[in-house]
Amino acid sequence: MINYKLLRCVKCNTRSLKISDSKAELVCSVCNQIYPVQNDVPILFQPDEEPEIFQSEIHKKQGTEFKYKEHYQQDALDFDYFQEREKGTEHSERRVREFIFSQAPKNPNRILDVGCGNAWVAELFCSSANEVISMDISHTNVGKALEKYPYKNHSGVVADxxxxxxxxxxxxxxxxxxxxxxxxxxxxxxENLIRILKPGGVLLVTTPYKEKLQYNLCIHCNKLTPRHAHIHSFDENKLAGLYAEKDTSFEYKTFANKALIHLRTHVVLHFLPFGFWRFIDKVANAIYKAPATIFVKWERVK
Known part of the structure; x- marks a missing residue:
């Protein structure tokens, strides 16, 4: 169960949430907002919140809208993030996980996994961190995460x-x-994630590097829609420009050579431990610079 003292009311922004006697609700003692708690997982959305609607350039051209919260809640119902992946995809995702693990603090007190998906953060970090919190916009993903990794130091929350x-x-x-x-x-x-970091804390982000956004024709509306719901493409400059305050440091690294991916070298490379794979990946990017992923660390100044 999550430590409720960490939470604030998302309606009035006060630190005044109390768990009800039934353990089925969190109640704000200031604005009286009530948040449901399902299977020890608080769901912290504003009930009167207007649906967030987003239009990228392609949405504007097509006259369509993107209701992202609704989209990802439905996505979690329709697609199983915990199912076995195709071998090449599994290898790529494994290397991203290993890269993040290699760059993360070794014995952190409290970790937040944003968009927990299949809860690999809980799998890798519950043995070294005092507390791991899986957060997702979908209760389905959080519930499955806690069921798969039922550690005492693993809790969940549904939030935006x-x-x-x-x-x-x-x-x-x-x-x-x-x-x-x-x-x-x-x-x-x-900005929001840096705000909740402790001094000296780190925000670790990975994303496709200089991705060329692609579009598919939707079978429902016959209009173009961004593939994999990727609505932004990033490089180091775009990422650095997202937060320019002087209370953090910024660094980045790129990895996962595209040539190695396209040549399906995972058939051999998946046998190698991370350190050996990383060396081969560096050599490949030195010969043919085409990294698929960028890793970014914002560290909050102590």
């Missing part, structure tokens, strides 16, 4: 990263892997 329910200075490490390319306002995404 653009209206976070956490108090400032709450986390030593925040991980958001392959999320920022999906969100409506990436600058607000970064």
């Amino acid at each position: 990263v653009l209206n976070l329910p956490f108090r400032e200075n709450s986390f030593d490490c925040i991980i958001a892997s392959e999320i920022i390319e999906h969100v409506v306002h990436p600058n607000h995404f970064v």
Whole structure:
């Protein structure tokens, strides 16, 4: 069960949430807002909140809208993030996870996994962190995460990263892997997450590097829609420009050579431990610079 003292009311922004006697609700003692708690997972959305509607350039041209919260809640119902992946995809995702793990603090006190998906953060970090919180916009994903990794130091919350329910200075490490390319306002995404870092805490982000956005024809409306719901493409300059305050440092690294991916070298490379794979990947990018992924770390100044 999550530590409720970490939470704030997303309606009035006060630190006044109390758990009800039935354990089925969180109640704000200031504005009286009530938030449901399902299977020990609080759901912290504003009930009267207007649906967030986003239009990228392609949406504007097609006259369509993107209701991202509704989209990803339905996505979690229709697609199983925990099912076995195709071998090449599984290898690529594994290397992203290993890269993040290699760059993360070794014994963090509290970690937040933003957009927890299949909860790999809980799998890798529950043995070293005092507390891991899986957060997703979908209760389905959070529920499955807690069921698969039922550790005492693993808890969950359903919330929107653009209206976070956490108090400032709450986390030593925040991980958001392959999320920022999906969100409506990436600058607000970064700002909100840095706000809840402790001094010295780190925000770790990965995203496709210089991705050429592609579109598919929707079988329902016969209009173009962004493939994989990727609505932004990033490089180091765009990412650095998302947050320019002097209370953080910024660094980045690129990895996952596209040539190695396209040549399906995972058939051999998947046998190698991370360190050996990383060496081969560096050599490949030195010969043919084409990294598929960028890793970014914002560290809050102590």
